[in-house]
Amino acid sequence: MSRNGERRLRVDWVRCDGYGLCGDMLPELIDLDEWRFPILRAGPVDRDLLHDAQRAADCCPMKALILEPVPADRRR
Amino acid sequence: MRTYPITQRLLAGTPMGGAAERLGAHVARLGPLPGDRRRDIIPSLEASGLLGRGGAGFPVGRKWRAMAERRHGDAVIVANGAEGEPASFKDRVLMANRPHLVIDGAILAAEAVGAGEIVLYVGGEHEAAVAAMSRALMERGDERRPPLRIVTAPVGYVAGEATAAVHYINAGDARPTTTPPRMSERGVDGRPTLVQNVESLAYAALIARFGEDWYRTAGRSETPGTGLITVTGAAEQQGVREIELGTTVGEVAAASGAGSHAVQAVVLGGYFGTWARAEDVWDLPLDPAGMRAGGLAFGCGIVGLLPEGRCGVTATAEIMGFMADESAGQCGPCVYGLRALGDATARVARGRAEADDLDRIERWTAQLPGRGACHHPDGAVQLLASALDVFGDEFNRHARMRRCSVTRSRLDVA
Numbered sequence: 001m002s003r004n005g006e007r008r009l010r011v012d013w014v015r016c017d018g019y020g021l022c023g024d025m026l027p028e029l030i031d032l033d034e035w036r037f038p039i040l041r042a043g044p045v046d047r048d049l050l051h052d053a054q055r056a057a058d059c060c061p062m063k064a065l066i067l068e069p070v071p072a073d074r075r076r
Numbered sequence: 077m078r079t080y081p082i083t084q085r086l087l088a089g090t091p092m093g094g095a096a097e098r099l100g101a102h103v104a105r106l107g108p109l110p111g112d113r114r115r116d117i118i119p120s121l122e123a124s125g126l127l128g129r130g131g132a133g134f135p136v137g138r139k140w141r142a143m144a145e146r147r148h149g150d151a152v153i154v155a156n157g158a159e160g161e162p163a164s165f166k167d168r169v170l171m172a173n174r175p176h177l178v179i180d181g182a183i184l185a186a187e188a189v190g191a192g193e194i195v196l197y198v199g200g201e202h203e204a205a206v207a208a209m210s211r212a213l214m215e216r217g218d219e220r221r222p223p224l225r226i227v228t229a230p231v232g233y234v235a236g237e238a239t240a241a242v243h244y245i246n247a248g249d250a251r252p253t254t255t256p257p258r259m260s261e262r263g264v265d266g267r268p269t270l271v272q273n274v275e276s277l278a279y280a281a282l283i284a285r286f287g288e289d290w291y292r293t294a295g296r297s298e299t300p301g302t303g304l305i306t307v308t309g310a311a312e313q314q315g316v317r318e319i320e321l322g323t324t325v326g327e328v329a330a331a332s333g334a335g336s337h338a339v340q341a342v343v344l345g346g347y348f349g350t351w352a353r354a355e356d357v358w359d360l361p362l363d364p365a366g367m368r369a370g371g372l373a374f375g376c377g378i379v380g381l382l383p384e385g386r387c388g389v390t391a392t393a394e395i396m397g398f399m400a401d402e403s404a405g406q407c408g409p410c411v412y413g414l415r416a417l418g419d420a421t422a423r424v425a426r427g428r429a430e431a432d433d434l435d436r437i438e439r440w441t442a443q444l445p446g447r448g449a450c451h452h453p454d455g456a457v458q459l460l461a462s463a464l465d466v467f468g469d470e471f472n473r474h475a476r477m478r479r480c481s482v483t484r485s486r487l488d489v490a
Contacts (some may be wrong), residue, residue: 014254014408015447034416037408039443 006044006070009053015064022065026056042071085294086278087318092173096208099215102176107362109180109284117188117284118144122243124288125300126280129166130156130236130273131348131376133364136280142374143189143260143270151191152264153222154245155182155206157198158229158236159272161346162398163378166304167274168314171198171205175212179224181277184284186222189270193223197241216381218400233347233402237450238271240404252450274375275304296322297363303377305362307332310339310383319362327360334381340482341382341466345375347395348455350462351388354381373458387482388467389474392460393418393425399456407448413440414453417460424471427478427487434475436465 011030020036028049031039045053045067057065089097089105099106122137122466132287143151155178159167171178182194196213198206206228213224225389229235235250242263244250263269279301283291292300299321305328308314312333319328325342329335345364350372352360360367364374382391403410417440420433441461445454464471473479478488 011447012254013409016408018408018412032415033409033443035408035412037412037447039447 007050007053007067008044008070009040009057010066010068011040012066015062017062017064019061021059021061022056025048025059026052029053030056038065045070084318085282086170086174086177086304087276087316089174092169092316092393094173096204096212097355098174099176099212101104101398102174106177106282106285109184109281117184117280120283120288121280124283124291125295126276126283126291127364128273129275129279129303129376130238131161131345131373133368136272136276139270139272140185140188140319146260146268149268150193151186151189151268151270153182153185153189153191153194154238154241154264154269154271155179155194155196155274155277156236156238156271157196157209158204158241159199159202159376160229160233160236160402161229161348161378162233163306163308163343163346163380164314164376165306166377168199168202168205170275170278170304172208173378175205175208176216177278177281178209178274178392179212179216180281180284181272181274181279182224183221184280185270185272189383191222191270191280193264194221194225195245195264196224197229197236197245198226199231199236201231205409212463232404234404234452236451237297237452239450241271242269251406252452254449255331256456280298294320295363297319297361298322298365298369299363303364303374305377305379307379307381309381310334310386312379320340322363322366324358325360325362328362328379329358329381332381338383339381340386342385342387343380343382343459344378344421345373346378346380347399347459349373349375349378349459351392351459352462359366385482387470388463389421389470389480390425392419392467396421396456396460399452399459403452404450407453409444409447410453413447414456416440417444417456423459424475427474427480429475429478434471448470 006032018036020032022038023032031040053067057067118141122296126136155445157167157171230250234240237252240250240252242259243253259269261300305341342357343351396418400415420437423429441457444457
C-alpha cells in the first residue's frame with residue numbers, strides 16, 4: 001500500500017466530538033477552531049512526529065483521530 | 077433565429093405537465109431498449125462524452141466501466157432521484173413525465189455492470205414523480221430484468237448525497253457516511269453500488285438506442301450533447317428546459333423572458349454553486365467542461381437569475397441559513413461552523429453586524445472546507461466565497477454603514 005511507510009492523520013468527522021485533546025497534544029500538526037474541532041495540516045506526517053501523532057490518535061476519547069498509511073491514490 | 081427550447085431529447089413527445097408517458101407510448105415512440113446495443117453500451121457511453129448530471133459531472137462511461145471491472149460481488153444500481161436541491165426541478169419533472177426512460181437507463185446500467193438489483197431512490201416530497209415511477213414499474217410487469225424497487229427519499233438537502241442515499245436504503249438513516257469504504261466497494265447491503273442521477277440514466281437509455289454519434293451531434297462548446305436545466309428567479313417562464321450544452325446564459329434568460337437589464341447577478345449550479353455578475357456570464361456557454369475550467373460549476377443545471385432591486389447579500393444569507401438548517405448534524409465543523417457562518421451572514425444582511433463579523437466570515441470560509449463526512453459545507457462555503465467576490469462592496473456597506481444600496485434603505489432604523 002504505502003511504499004515508503006508514509007503516514008497521514010485523518011479525522012472521522014462523524015465520530016469527532018470536539019474534545020480538542022489532539023490539538024493540545026500535537027499543535028505542530030493540528031490547530032483547533034473556535035469550537036475545538038481539529039484543523040489538520042495537510043500532507044504526510046514528518047518522521048520525527050510519528051510517535052506524537054500516534055499518541056494523539058490513541059488518546060482521542062472518541063477514537064476519531066486516525067494515523068494511517070497514505071493511500072496509494074493520494075500519492076504523486 | 078432559432079426557436080427555443082433548442083432541442084428536445086429527454087423531453088420530446090407529449091408536452092410536459094400532462095400525464096406521465098405510458099409504457100405503450102414510450103415504446104411506440106422510441107422502440108424497446110435494443111438488445112444488441114446493450115453489450116457495448118460502456119464504450120458507447122465513453123465515446124458519447126456524457127457527464128453525470130447529479131452535480132459532480134463525472135464521466136458516466138468511465139464510472140460504469142470501473143464498476144463493471146470490479147473484482148468481485150454482485151452489484152446494485154441506485155437511480156438517484158432524491159433531488160433535495162430546492163432550486164432544482166429537473167429530476168422530478170423528468171421522472172413525472174418520462175419515467176420509462178429513467179427505468180430503461182437503470183436496467184441498462186444493471187446489465188452493463190452486472191448488477192442483481194435496482195433501487196429507484198425518489199424524493200418522497202416529489203409526489204408526481206413517485207406516482208409516475210410507481211405506476212411505470214407496475215406497467216412493466218414481468219419483463220426480464222433484475223428486481224427493481226422504489227425507495228422514497230426523506231425530505232432534506234443531503235438525503236440525495238450518494239453515501240446518504242445508500243445509508244438510507246440500508247438503515248433508514250439519510251445521513252452521509254464516512255468514506256472509506258467507498259460505495260463502489262461496499263454500498264447497498266454491503267455490495268458494490270453504482271449511484272447514478274436519473275437524468276444521466278435517461279440519457280444513457282437514449283444513447284443505447286441512437287448511438288454516441290447521434291448524442292454528439294448536439295453541443296456548441298466543449299461538452300457534447302444536451303442537458304436539463306432549471307431556470308429560476310427573474311424570468312417570466314421559470315422552470316425546466318432542455319438545452320444544447322454550450323447555450324449561453326443570456327440565451328437561456330432571453331428564452332425564459334428575462335432581459336439583461338432586469339438581471340443583476342446569476343447563481344450557477346444551485347446552492348452548491350457560485351454567484352457571478354450578470355454582465356460577466358451573459359455570454360458564458362452553459363457547458364460543464366468549460367465552466368469547470370473557468371472555476372464555475374454546471375452542477376445540477378441551475379440558472380438562478382437575481383433581479384435588479386433584489387439584495388444579493390440578503391439572497392446569500394437566505395441560502396446560507398437554509399444550508400445550515402440542512403446540515404445532517406453529524407460533523408462539528410458543519411454543525412457549529414456552518415451555523416455560525418449562516419448567522420453572521422444574516423446579521424450582516426440585516427444591518428446588525430458585529431464588529432468582526434466580516435473577518436469571521438472570511439476566516440470560517442477558509443477553514444471549513446474538507447472537514448466533514450460529506451461535502452455539504454464545502455458547497456455552502458464556495459457559494460459564500462463567490463458572494464463575497466460579487467457582492468463584496470454590498471457586504472461592506474451592510475456591515476459598516478448599515479445601508480443597502482440595492483433597496484436604497486438604511487438598515488439600522490427599526
